Every structure is written in structure tokens, then in C-alpha cells.
Amino acid sequence: MTDVTVPKPDMIKADGPQRDVSSRDFTVRRRSQSALVLRRFLQHRLAVISLVVFLVLVLLSLFAETWWQYTSTTITDDLSQGPSLKHPMGTDSTGHDLLAKVLAGARVSVLVALLVAVLSTAFGTVFGALSGFYGGRADTLMMRFVDLILTVPSLAILITLGATIAGGGGDPIVIALILASLSWLQIARIIRGLFLSLREKEYVEAARCLGASNRRIIFRHLLPNAVGPIIVNATIVVAVAILAETALSFLGFGIKFPSTSLGLLVAEGQSAASTRPWLFYFPGLVIVLIALTINFVGDGLRDALDPQQNRVRA
Amino acid sequence: MYAFALRRLLISVPLLLVSSMIVYALVHFAGDPLRDLEGRNPPVPPAVLEERRRLLGLDKSLPEQYWNWLTGIVTGDFGPSVKGIDIGADLSRRLGVTMRMVILAILLAVILAMVVGVLSAVKQYSGVDYTATLLGFIALSMPVFWLAALLKEFLAIRINQAIGKTVVYTIGESTPGLEGGLLTKLADQAGHLVLPTIALAAVNYAAWSRYQRSSMLDVLNSDFIRLARAKGLSRRRVMVRHALRCALIPLTTVVALDAGAILGGAVITERVFAWHGMGEMLLNAANDQDVNRLLAWLMVSAVIVVLFNLVADLLYAYLDPRIRYA
Numbered sequence: 094m095t096d097v098t099v100p101k102p103d104m105i106k107a108d109g110p111q112r113d114v115s116s117r118d119f120t121v122r123r124r125s126q127s128a129l130v131l132r133r134f135l136q137h138r139l140a141v142i143s144l145v146v147f148l149v150l151v152l153l154s155l156f157a158e159t160w161w162q163y164t165s166t167t168i169t170d171d172l173s174q175g176p177s178l179k180h181p182m183g184t185d186s187t188g189h190d191l192l193a194k195v196l197a198g199a200r201v202s203v204l205v206a207l208l209v210a211v212l213s214t215a216f217g218t219v220f221g222a223l224s225g226f227y228g229g230r231a232d233t234l235m236m237r238f239v240d241l242i243l244t245v246p247s248l249a250i251l252i253t254l255g256a257t258i259a260g261g262g263g264d265p266i267v268i269a270l271i272l273a274s275l276s277w278l279q280i281a282r283i284i285r286g287l288f289l290s291l292r293e294k295e296y297v298e299a300a301r302c303l304g305a306s307n308r309r310i311i312f313r314h315l316l317p318n319a320v321g322p323i324i325v326n327a328t329i330v331v332a333v334a335i336l337a338e339t340a341l342s343f344l345g346f347g348i349k350f351p352s353t354s355l356g357l358l359v360a361e362g363q364s365a366a367s368t369r370p371w372l373f374y375f376p377g378l379v380i381v382l383i384a385l386t387i388n389f390v391g392d393g394l395r396d397a398l399d400p401q402q403n404r405v406r407a
Numbered sequence: 408m409y410a411f412a413l414r415r416l417l418i419s420v421p422l423l424l425v426s427s428m429i430v431y432a433l434v435h436f437a438g439d440p441l442r443d444l445e446g447r448n449p450p451v452p453p454a455v456l457e458e459r460r461r462l463l464g465l466d467k468s469l470p471e472q473y474w475n476w477l478t479g480i481v482t483g484d485f486g487p488s489v490k491g492i493d494i495g496a497d498l499s500r501r502l503g504v505t506m507r508m509v510i511l512a513i514l515l516a517v518i519l520a521m522v523v524g525v526l527s528a529v530k531q532y533s534g535v536d537y538t539a540t541l542l543g544f545i546a547l548s549m550p551v552f553w554l555a556a557l558l559k560e561f562l563a564i565r566i567n568q569a570i571g572k573t574v575v576y577t578i579g580e581s582t583p584g585l586e587g588g589l590l591t592k593l594a595d596q597a598g599h600l601v602l603p604t605i606a607l608a609a610v611n612y613a614a615w616s617r618y619q620r621s622s623m624l625d626v627l628n629s630d631f632i633r634l635a636r637a638k639g640l641s642r643r644r645v646m647v648r649h650a651l652r653c654a655l656i657p658l659t660t661v662v663a664l665d666a667g668a669i670l671g672g673a674v675i676t677e678r679v680f681a682w683h684g685m686g687e688m689l690l691n692a693a694n695d696q697d698v699n700r701l702l703a704w705l706m707v708s709a710v711i712v713v714l715f716n717l718v719a720d721l722l723y724a725y726l727d728p729r730i731r732y733a
Binding site: 242244245246247248249250252254255256257258332336339343344345346356359360363366367370373377380381384385387388392 | 423
């Protein structure tokens with residue numbers, strides 16, 4: 094996260110008081126830091142296009158009722174029609190318009206994934222921060238706990254929980270909570286590793302000399318320095334959560350009727366894949382599109398926030 | 408090395424023990440093995456519920472239940488199933504079926520990741536590199552169930568039509584009731600393996616090839632590679648013997664870490680291709696709220712993940728001569 098910003102020539106005036114220059118330099122650098130990040134992100138063309146596509150998709154699905162004539166429950170007279178102008182994604186055997194269903198499914202899937210990202214990032218960050226900051230025995234215990242959860246395939250835990258919690262009712266909020274309960278491990282590890290090195294920095298010592306409490310050091314001094322990895326990881330969690338939720342719903346342990354999800358739509362479409370392939374193609378393509386755009390945005394954010402880090406994706 | 412492997416195995420015992428506690432608590436608090444009986448209409452007589460409770464040992468305290476279950480597992484008894492299935496025998500048959508696919512998929516994905524990663528590192532910022540990156544991103548964003556179904560419903564039929572007879576199968580892990588010698592059976596199993604293995608490998612190679620690319624780039628820029636070239640070794644020899652060997656170490660770590668995710672992916676591909684393996688067992692057990700079958704599955708998968716990590720540790724020593732497990 095170190096960006097060398099060359100102070101503008103007009104700031105280094107020989108006649109100005111030294112103190113004034115450094116403080117003005119500091120404010121300029123702060124502003125230019127975020128401006129630099131923004132500029133670097135905007136230079137990543139694929140990431141910008143992806144962000145636009147993703148946002149358009151989210152807006153279209155959120156406001157589907159206002160611009161599309163059918164809803165996911167409307168039954169039209171067209172049964173099992175292929176894609177046409179009237180039904181761009183075709184219809185199913187009961188006459189539902191697939192575009193309306195896909196929009197409804199995308200809305201649920203994206204909202205669940207965003208909720209998972211927010212919840213798991215918040216919890217994982219605090220968990221990792223405490224573990225890394227305090228270190229010692231607490232750290233060992235907390236990280237061993239994380240390792241233990243990782244010894245069991247997370248999909249198996251998700252299936253177990255999805256089948257049992259709330260009687261397997263398939264409420265999107267419950268599914269989001271279940272997914273979040275397993276998604277915080279990665280960010281906790283990253284933040285813990287970061288805090289182990291950050292806590293040794295001079296500015297932490299300085300803050301402590303000035304009488305700052307541990308709480309203040311963690312939240313006001315260390316966390317802002319970890320914001321890059323947190324944001325990047327949160328975007329990756331969104332992509333991973335979309336894939337996990339749709340997989341869970343596909344298997345029948347995630348979101349269920351009357352709510353809908355893209356995974357559920359693929360499962361329905363697969364049963365008639367040879368006769369009505371569009372029912373299978375479109376929901377899956379939308380999943381790929383959402384996950385792909387988020388992954389590209391994450392990649393752009395990584396390059397923008399942390400140009401020195403290796404471009405490795407997990 | 409044997410001493411090291413043995414020591415590592417011994418260390419995994421407490422790990423698995425604690426893991427078994429967590430798994431037991433999870434399944435115990437999340438599931439209700441009596442739900443299917445309790446929800447029935449007309450209601451099941453209380454005596455039946457009582458009998459089921461006694462059969463599953465639910466009338467005892469939780470620590471006692473756990474202890475009974477644990478001592479059973481050590482002797483190979485996974486406890487009673489609500490469906491009356493012999494869990495141990497069922498599990499061992501299914502394990503073979505699933506591991507066949509999982510191990511092949513890992514091998515395929517590792518080879519793909521190595522080739523793609525090395526190529527795009529050696530030819531950094533070339534067309535090959537960009538194509539590989541784009542393909543990697545697409546694979547990373549591909550839901551495994553959709554890819555598997557796509558292969559099954561659309562690719563398989565085309566292939567079989569093109570060849571003129573069924574070569575790749577889309578249902579089951581082998582043809583039931585097949586007569587013939589060992590060779591016929593092997594060919595049949597291979598035909599069933601192709602598509603699920605490709606689907607499982609495709610979604611996993613992407614992240615691995617990115618790791619391989621960046622670790623290869625790191626190695627290629629290091630001094631010992633320049634020295635190897637300077638002392639006159641051929642480019643090919645430097646790449647394979649010096650650079651690749653070194654660059655494989657991070658990949659080993661990542662593959663071992665992803666072992667659990669691959670088992671999860673196998674559950675999905677098995678479902679799509681209607682295999683009677685571990686995946687089907689997990690899904691059925693979860694549907695039936697069959698506590699002991701779920702527990703058996705979770706414990707076996709934990710053991711597999713631990714074993715994968717052990718293999719990774721042993722591979723480090725082979726790849727990195729500085730590591731000695733004497």
C-alpha cells in the first residue's frame with residue numbers, strides 16, 4: 094500500500110515554514126492516494142466494463158417489475174416457447190416467462206451473495222484483527238479453530254446445515270447466514286497475517302506512547318491500513334458466494350420454492366435439457382456472467398489498491 | 408522419511424479427535440433424526456418414537472453418546488442408520504467409486520495447471536498468456552453443476568453421434584450387469600469417468616494455474632536460474648530441472664488446501680452424472696436426517712483432507728532438497 098507521491102513543486106517553497114509544508118504535503122497525499130486508486134482502477138478497462146455490466150444487471154433485476162411486462166409468477170399462454178422477441182429467454186412448460194424468472198432469481202442470488210460478503214467480511218476482519226493483534230496463546234487457539242473447520246469440506250457442512258436449520262425451509266436470509274458462517278475463514282487468515290506485521294510498525298508504538306487504547310489502535314490505526322485486502326477479498330467472497338449458493342440450491346439444500354434462485358432454475362432446466370435447452374442455458378449463463386464480472390472487478394481492485402502484490406487469485 | 412510420516416500421522420490423531428467433536432456437535436444440534444417420524448400423519452405411536460430414540464442412543468447424555476460413537480468408529484462400527492443401512496460396508500464401496508474420480512481429476516487439473524501456468528509465465532504478456540488468463544477467469548466463474556450438466560446434456564451426445572457408438576457415458580459410474588473380462592470392465596469404467604473428471608478438473612485448474620504462473624515468474628527472475636543459464640545449461644534443462652521443480656512447491660500447498668473443495672465439487676458432479684458414490688450418500692443422508700451416516704461421511708472426508716496434507720508435506724521434501732525429514 095505504499096504509493097510514492099511526489100509533492101507538487103509549488104508546495105516545496107523555500108520561503109514557506111517547514112511545518113506548514115509537511116502538513117500540506119500530508120493532506121495532498123491523502124487525497125491523491127484515493128485519487129490514484131481510482132485512476133488505476135479506471136485504467137483497468139475490463140474491470141470498469143465489468144463493474145458497469147454488473148451494476149446494470151443488478152439494477153435490471155431489482156427494478157424488474159417496472160420495465161418488464163411479466164413477473165416470475167405470471168402465467169402466459171405461450172407454453173414451452175423458444176426464445177423470441179416476446180419472450181427473449183423463452184417460456185417453460187407452464188407458461189412462465191423465463192426472463193422474468195431469471196431476473197427474480199438473479200435478484201435473490203445477488204442479494205444473498207452481497208449479504209454473505211458483508212457479514213463474513215465484518216466478522217472475519219474482527220476475528221483476524223483480534224487474533225493477529227493480541228498474538229500468543231489466543232492467536233494459536235483462534236487460528237487452530239479456523240484450521241479445524243477447514244478440515245471438513247465446506248459444501249458438506251453447508252448441506253448438513255441447509256437440510257436441517259429452520260427445517261430446510263430455504264429462506265434466503267437463513268441460507269445467507271449459513272453461507273456467511275463458513276465464508277469468514279479466508280479473510281480472518283489474511284487480516285491476521287497482516288496484523289501480525291502491522292502491529293510492529295512505528296506508528297503503533299507512537300500511538301501507544303500518546304496513550305491510545307488497544308481498541309483505538311486496532312480500529313483507527315491498523316484497520317485503515319488493511320482496507321485494500323479487505324475490499325479485494327470481499328469482492329471475491331461475493332463471487333464465491335454466488336457459486337456456493339447456486340450450487341446449494343441446485344442440490345436442493347439451498348433456496349427453495351416459493352423463493353427462487355439461479356441455481357434452482359438451472360436444476361429445473363436440466364430436467365428438460367434436451368427438449369427445452371433454453372431453460373437450462375440462460376440461468377447458467379447469467380450465473381457465469383455475474384461471477385465473471387465480479388471476478389474482473391476484484392482483479393481490477395487488487396491492481397488498483399495494491400500494485401505491488403502478486404496477481405494471484407485464490 | 409517413514410519416521411516423519413509416522414510422526415505426522417500421530418499428530419493428526421488429536422486434530423481428527425477435536426474435529427470429530429466439532430462435527431458431532433454440529434450434526435447433533437443441527438439435525439433431528441426423529442423428524443420424519445414426528446411429522447407423520449397419522450401420528451406414530453410414542454412407543455415407536457421411544458424405540459427409535461433408544462436405537463440411536465438418544466436417551467443417553469450427549470458426552471455418553473459421543474463416547475459410544477467414537478469408540479464405535481475406532482473399531483469400524485459407524486453406528487445404526489435410520490434407514491437400516493450397514494454404513495461401514497456402504498461407505499467403503501462408495502469411497503472407491505468417488506476417489507477414482509477425485510484422484511484422476513486432481514491429476515488432470517495439476518497437469519493442466521502446470522502446463523498452462525508455465526507456458527504463460529515463460530511467455531508473459533503474450534497472446535498465450537492473455538488467452539490463458541481469460542480462460543482461467545471463465546473457469547473460475549463457472550458453476551461446476553452447470554458445466555457438468557452442459558457436458559452431459561450437450562457434449563456427450565455429439566461425441567457419441569460423431570463416433571457412431573456410445574463411448575462416453577453420462578449416467579452412473581459403470582454399466583450395471585456388464586459381462587466380460589477385466590479389460591472390458593476397465594474400458595467401461597473409463598468411459599463413465601471421462602466427463603465427470605473433466606468437469607471437476609476444469610473448475611479447479613484455473614486458480615492453480617494462476618499460482619503456478621506467478622511462482623514460475625518469481626523463480627525465473629531469481630539468481631540461480633541466471634547462474635544455471637550462465638554455466639551453459641540448455642534452456643530446456645533449466646526450465647524443467649531447476650525452475651519448474653522449484654515453482655511446484657507453492658502449487659503443492661494450494662492443491663492440498665483445496666482437497667476439501669474438490670471433495671465438495673465431487674458431490675455435485677456425482678449428482679449430475681447419477682453416480683452411486685460418496686456424494687449420493689451425503690445427499691441422501693442429509694435428506695433422511697440420518698445422523699450416523701452424515702457423521703461417517705464427515706469424518707471420512709476429514710481423514711482424506713488430513714491425508715492429502717500429509718502427501719503434500721512429503722512432496723515438499725522431494726521438491727525442495729533443503730527440507731529433510733530425518
